[in-house]
Amino acid sequence: MNRALSQRLEAEVPKRLAELLGLSERQIKVERQPSLPGGRAGEVDMVAHAGTFIFVVECKAKGEAASAAMAARQAKDFAQHLKKKSIPLVAVPYMGEVGRRLCDEAQVSWLDLSGNAHLFGLPGLRVQIEGKPNLFKRPGRPRSLFAPKSSRIARCLLIKRNHAMTQRELANAARLDEGFTSRIVRQLEEQRLVSREPSGAVKVADSSALLDAWREAYDFSKHHIVRGHVAARSSDQLLRQLATHLKRGKVEHAVTGLAGAWLLNQFAGFRLVVFYVAQMPSMEMQKEIGFYEEERGENVWLVVPNDEGVFHGAAEHEGIRCVHPVQVYLDLKDHPERSSEAAEQLRQKLLSHRHGK
Numbered sequence: 001m002n003r004a005l006s007q008r009l010e011a012e013v014p015k016r017l018a019e020l021l022g023l024s025e026r027q028i029k030v031e032r033q034p035s036l037p038g039g040r041a042g043e044v045d046m047v048a049h050a051g052t053f054i055f056v057v058e059c060k061a062k063g064e065a066a067s068a069a070m071a072a073r074q075a076k077d078f079a080q081h082l083k084k085k086s087i088p089l090v091a092v093p094y095m096g097e098v099g100r101r102l103c104d105e106a107q108v109s110w111l112d113l114s115g116n117a118h119l120f121g122l123p124g125l126r127v128q129i130e131g132k133p134n135l136f137k138r139p140g141r142p143r144s145l146f147a148p149k150s151s152r153i154a155r156c157l158l159i160k161r162n163h164a165m166t167q168r169e170l171a172n173a174a175r176l177d178e179g180f181t182s183r184i185v186r187q188l189e190e191q192r193l194v195s196r197e198p199s200g201a202v203k204v205a206d207s208s209a210l211l212d213a214w215r216e217a218y219d220f221s222k223h224h225i226v227r228g229h230v231a232a233r234s235s236d237q238l239l240r241q242l243a244t245h246l247k248r249g250k251v252e253h254a255v256t257g258l259a260g261a262w263l264l265n266q267f268a269g270f271r272l273v274v275f276y277v278a279q280m281p282s283m284e285m286q287k288e289i290g291f292y293e294e295e296r297g298e299n300v301w302l303v304v305p306n307d308e309g310v311f312h313g314a315a316e317h318e319g320i321r322c323v324h325p326v327q328v329y330l331d332l333k334d335h336p337e338r339s340s341e342a343a344e345q346l347r348q349k350l351l352s353h354r355h356g357k
Helices: 003-021 065-081 097-105 151-159 167-174 178-190 207-217 235-248 257-265 283-289 325-331 339-350
Strands: 028-032 046-050 053-059 087-092 109-112 117-119 127-129 194-196 202-204 224-229 253-256 273-277 300-304 315-317 320-322
Touching (some): 003 028, 003 046, 003 087, 003 109, 053 065, 065 087, 065 097, 087 097, 097 109, 097 117, 097 207, 151 167, 151 178, 151 202, 151 207, 178 194, 178 202, 235 253, 235 273, 253 257, 253 325, 257 273, 257 320, 257 325, 257 339, 325 339
Parallel strands (some): 053 087, 087 109, 253 320, 273 300
Antiparallel strands (some): 117 127, 194 202, 224 300, 315 320
8 A cells, every 4th residue: 555645544543433432533543454263364454443343443544445355354254353342443545435335235334535334333332424525536537447448357357266377378368468468467556456377377266356447447328329220029139130240341349338338147128239340331231131220219330349259258148149247247337227237136146156157
């Protein structure tokens, strides 16, 4: 963690606890680098005694999914090994939306230096403050492990999440040069999203955290989306009709969204059919398909991706080419209809650790 930010977090967390709990700062007693019974030490940043409550605190420089998930595990594990009842707590400069959800799901309290907090866990403790803006935004465009090109690394690792790959194998699979691959892998290691085998090969350390981190950063609207309508008797017929025309016209394509979720695991019906296409079909082909651009009554999205990586791992299902389940899961974010339910079911059935390839 950035040293200056680390020092600020360690200094500010006791003050924030005092403020949130209505205590004076003198009533907050802090143990730095605390030890567990039996000699296990240094697993969290501090234990804070605040009135009748004991908080096991792990600080992170970022409140994004990966950092929050890792910190929540560390704090919870330490708290479970203390002989006294304690409350695991994650402290960050600003807690992102997915980070909040992950902490809540893990039943771990959190607070940030921007003024937000969710403290719970023992009778008499319930503090919830949200809606405060991020006071730690950096100017300019942030570097992202999940930018279109960089995300090829995460995709390859998640597709083969139970297998270790050398960096050369990973670079070849992602169609990236080895230097670029090495930089991305190093950043993933720093966030403990990937781990190294004794041989030097890398593999996913926490597929759930990696998927959450990517989904938090993912923005489907960054692709080029052309919305329109095609006359069809049913959504199923529309899906097959489009797939047939694109295949016949030799346009690289793969379905995603709810139609993709339906192909992969027969999730509930869909109205909107979304296809990735390597390039927009010609006007002649659009007429042949019966595709007309319009947003009112739209039932088809033709999407030119911002990176060819979306096609990696695509496979045929019932004769229709579909992107890999990882890509379908990402694309369902903020899609209409029952996309949230479809994403959750897809994750449970095809993307959990029990279903690795």
